Amino acid sequence: MLVDSDPIFRQGLLTCFSAYPDLHVVWEADSIATAEHQLQTWFSLAEREVEPENRPLEVMLLSLDFPLLANGQSASLAFCQYVKTHYPNLPILLLTAIPDSPLLPTILQMGIMGYCQKGIAIADLVTAIRQVATGQPCQTLPLPSSSPPPAPLTRLRYNIRRSGLRQIDAAIAQVNEQLAALPLSLIDQWILLGRQRELRAARWVVNRLLTPTRDRLEPTQSAAGDRRPPPPPPLSPSPLPPPSQPNGFPESEAVSALPQQILLRPGTSNSLRSIQAALFDTTFARLQSGLRNLTDTPLEIDILREEKKRELLSIVLRQLEEILDDLRFSQLEPDQLPAKRKIILQDLWEAATKDFFGRYATLQLTHSPVESLTAPAIDLVDILLQDAEIVQFSILNKIPEVTDFLAHLLYQAPIMINETLYSVGTIEAMTRLEDLLQNLIIQVANAVIQPLLNRFGNVVAVKQNFYDRRLLSTREIERFRNNLSWKYRIEKYFGEPTAIFESRYTLFILQEQGITKTSIYSPRNQEMDELSGIRLAVTLALETRDAIAPRMRSAVSFLGSGVVYILTEVIGRGIGLIGRGIIKGIGSALQDSRFSRKSSRGEEG
Numbered sequence: 019m020l021v022d023s024d025p026i027f028r029q030g031l032l033t034c035f036s037a038y039p040d041l042h043v044v045w046e047a048d049s050i051a052t053a054e055h056q057l058q059t060w061f062s063l064a065e066r067e068v069e070p071e072n073r074p075l076e077v078m079l080l081s082l083d084f085p086l087l088a089n090g091q092s093a094s095l096a097f098c099q100y101v102k103t104h105y106p107n108l109p110i111l112l113l114t115a116i117p118d119s120p121l122l123p124t125i126l127q128m129g130i131m132g133y134c135q136k137g138i139a140i141a142d143l144v145t146a147i148r149q150v151a152t153g154q155p156c157q158t159l160p161l162p163s164s165s166p167p168p169a170p171l172t173r174l175r176y177n178i179r180r181s182g183l184r185q186i187d188a189a190i191a192q193v194n195e196q197l198a199a200l201p202l203s204l205i206d207q208w209i210l211l212g213r214q215r216e217l218r219a220a221r222w223v224v225n226r227l228l229t230p231t232r233d234r235l236e237p238t239q240s241a242a243g244d245r246r247p248p249p250p251p252p253l254s255p256s257p258l259p260p261p262s263q264p265n266g267f268p269e270s271e272a273v274s275a276l277p278q279q280i281l282l283r284p285g286t287s288n289s290l291r292s293i294q295a296a297l298f299d300t301t302f303a304r305l306q307s308g309l310r311n312l313t314d315t316p317l318e319i320d321i322l323r324e325e326k327k328r329e330l331l332s333i334v335l336r337q338l339e340e341i342l343d344d345l346r347f348s349q350l351e352p353d354q355l356p357a358k359r360k361i362i363l364q365d366l367w368e369a370a371t372k373d374f375f376g377r378y379a380t381l382q383l384t385h386s387p388v389e390s391l392t393a394p395a396i397d398l399v400d401i402l403l404q405d406a407e408i409v410q411f412s413i414l415n416k417i418p419e420v421t422d423f424l425a426h427l428l429y430q431a432p433i434m435i436n437e438t439l440y441s442v443g444t445i446e447a448m449t450r451l452e453d454l455l456q457n458l459i460i461q462v463a464n465a466v467i468q469p470l471l472n473r474f475g476n477v478v479a480v481k482q483n484f485y486d487r488r489l490l491s492t493r494e495i496e497r498f499r500n501n502l503s504w505k506y507r508i509e510k511y512f513g514e515p516t517a518i519f520e521s522r523y524t525l526f527i528l529q530e531q532g533i534t535k536t537s538i539y540s541p542r543n544q545e546m547d548e549l550s551g552i553r554l555a556v557t558l559a560l561e562t563r564d565a566i567a568p569r570m571r572s573a574v575s576f577l578g579s580g581v582v583y584i585l586t587e588v589i590g591r592g593i594g595l596i597g598r599g600i601i602k603g604i605g606s607a608l609q610d611s612r613f614s615r616k617s618s619r620g621e622e623g
Contacts, residue, residue: 019045019060021053021097022081022113027136031079034140041144044075050084050097057105075108076151081136082114084441098128109150132156182224190217198537293443294427298339301455301528305331310532316501317460317526317533318467323486330374330466334459337369345428352429356421363414363462368403371466375399381479398474405469412506413465416514418523418540423454436539453536457525460533471499515549515556518542 020043022028028046035041045060047053060075078101084093094112101108111132112125125133132150134143146156193214197207309327311320319327341362350358380395425431426447432439433447440447474480481490489498517524522537549557 019043019047019053019056019075019078021047021050021078023048023084024081035144038144041147050093053080053097054100057101057108061105077147078108078110079147080110080112082112095124095128098125098130102128109153111146111150111156183221186217186221186224190214190221193217195536290427290430290442293448294339294342297427297448297451297455298335300452301459302332302335304456304528304530305335307528307530308532309528312529312532313526313535315535316498316505318464318471318502319460321467321471321485321489321495321498323484326484327463330370330463331459333373334366334370334462334466335455337366337373338455338459338462341366341369342424342427345424350428352425352431355425355428359421359424360410360415362424363417363420364406364410367409367414367462367465368406370462371402372399374466375402381474381477383474383477401473402469405472408472409465409468413461413468417458417461418525418538419454420458423451423458426451434540450538453525453527453538456527460526460528471502475499511552512556515553516560518545518549519557519560 020028020031025048028048032043035043045056047056080094080097082092082094084097098110098112101110109131111134112130113134113136115136131153132146132155134146134156149156193210196202197210197214202210305328309324309331311317319330322330345362375398377399379398381398382395422431422433426433426442430442432441433450434440435446435450438446440450470480470484475495476492481495485495489495513524521539521541523540525536525538526533527536546557
């Protein structure tokens with residue numbers, strides 16, 4: 019019986035086992051729940067002497083890399099305890115991607131017969147299976163022990179490897195963005211796909227050659243859009259917990275390599291906090307680079323000076339971290355989280371507004387320095403918070419995947435990416451979380467600035483304290499506000515219906531050069547059913563275009579071919595024949611006139 023969440027890894031083992039007549043996988047399970055159900059079914063049939071395929075169940079191959087339970091315990095170890103309690107005669111051989119796991123002492127105490135690392139030679143794995151089946155213990159990995167600090171050469175290889183993998187992943191992300199751009203010709207797609215394969219091969223070589231032998235794990239194919247190196251084992255590109263950080267390297271270096279070096283330590287209660295801290299630290303580091311808007315979509319925060327924009331985004335990030343801590347202590351149940359989404363976002367917006375402007379900030383409504391001498395002061399934050407409903411409707415309600423983001427960090431709920439569930443700590447989940455986090459803080463920052471632009475856009479004190487120097491004139495401010503207004507109109511009637519019809523969300527993310535956009539797939543069937551009016555007409559137009567455009571192109575191509583045929587084969591040849599006839603006639607006339615002159619000279623002679 020083979021229990022592993024990765025179908026490609028299971029298929030690889032099936033292919034390898036086919037060469038050994040005494041090995042046959044009679045059951046497969048992609049989750050602990052499925053494995054438990056299959057065991058119950060199997061032994062119930064055995065009790066009735068009805069064994070599937072008349073083969074006894076002799077060994078279970080169980081992955082140690084399943085996600086943690088809600089109490090922080092390893093799901094694989096909990097399942098081992100269940101098997102040992104209910105089926106004590108069934109030997110278990112554990113497979114893991116972590117070469118130096120702290121779980122090994124616990125495993126030995128439980129009486130597990132075997133423990134192997136994924137990626138070992140098939141012959142060695144087959145030997146281990148045979149030993150476990152006969153009741154002999156098999157242990158191919160040493161007990162975890164403290165390791166001495168790495169040698170300078172080892173540290174140099176580690177740093178070079180990390181830098182090289184980051185550069186290669188950035189190139190892969192760029193190729194993926196080019197592949198996502200439409201339209202692309204078939205030749206361009208082939209070229210980009212070839213480039214993608216070359217980069218992945220280069221990534222494998224770098225990871226293979228520059229990883230120390232004791233820490234080496236086979237790399238795998240990155241998910242689309244990954245910007246950092248994934249570390250899963252061979253034959254296994256699907257969701258798996260990441261390996262432990264290299265022995266002897268400082269914790270600060272491990273955190274900077276997010277998410278490759280994140281370690282989910284089973285049995286510890288702070289694993290989610292560690293992931294959250296690493297995630298927020300990485301996003302905060304991104305805020306220290308360029309924040310220029312590189313997209314074609316205007317954002318409210320574009321009007322701010324660079325340092326004010328960085329300050330606002332940092333405040334939103336910090337306030338979000340505090341809200342997550344409050345939610346952990348609130349005893350909020352997972353099923354209550356969707357109903358609390360609106361309140362959570364509104365609290366985040368209010369807290370960021372108060373922190374950014376100052377809870378007791380006042381403002382003089384003047385449009386010139388002279389008026390400031392007599393103008394009364396008003397409470398700025400109190401007036402800005404009056405636009406809560408407008409901000410909620412226009413910005414906060416449209417931030418995607420907020421509930422999934424919170425549930426993943428609060429309750430270890432798996433996150434759905436391209437119709438696949440990924441558990442906490444996997445490279446795909448961490449990459450998606452980072453994108454969602456960056457989009458969330460950017461959109462909340464836009465929500466903080468929107469009331470300021472609507473109510474006090476031309477106030478002198480606001481322009482002097484917050485605005486970019488290129489947007490100080492009244493004309494530039496009004497132009498900026500008009501662009502934002504048109505953005506919301508176009509997005510409402512065209513952009514959002516198109517995204518709903520294409521089952522995607524647009525996210526604003528932070529890159530080294532500035533703010534860019536990316537798209538993620540997510541079914542939006544309910545929103546599709548609620549469309550009406552112009553928004554529904556847009557989707558119908560898109561569907562009509564998709565249905566008619568290929569036929570129209572075929573018809574135009576056919577007509578074009580017909581026109582070319584008529585011009586070249588009929589009219590062209592006809593003109594050619596006429597031309598040749600004219601030339602031939604002129605030649606004959608010349609010859610006749612020449613012959614006539616010769617004849618006349620002969621007669622004279």
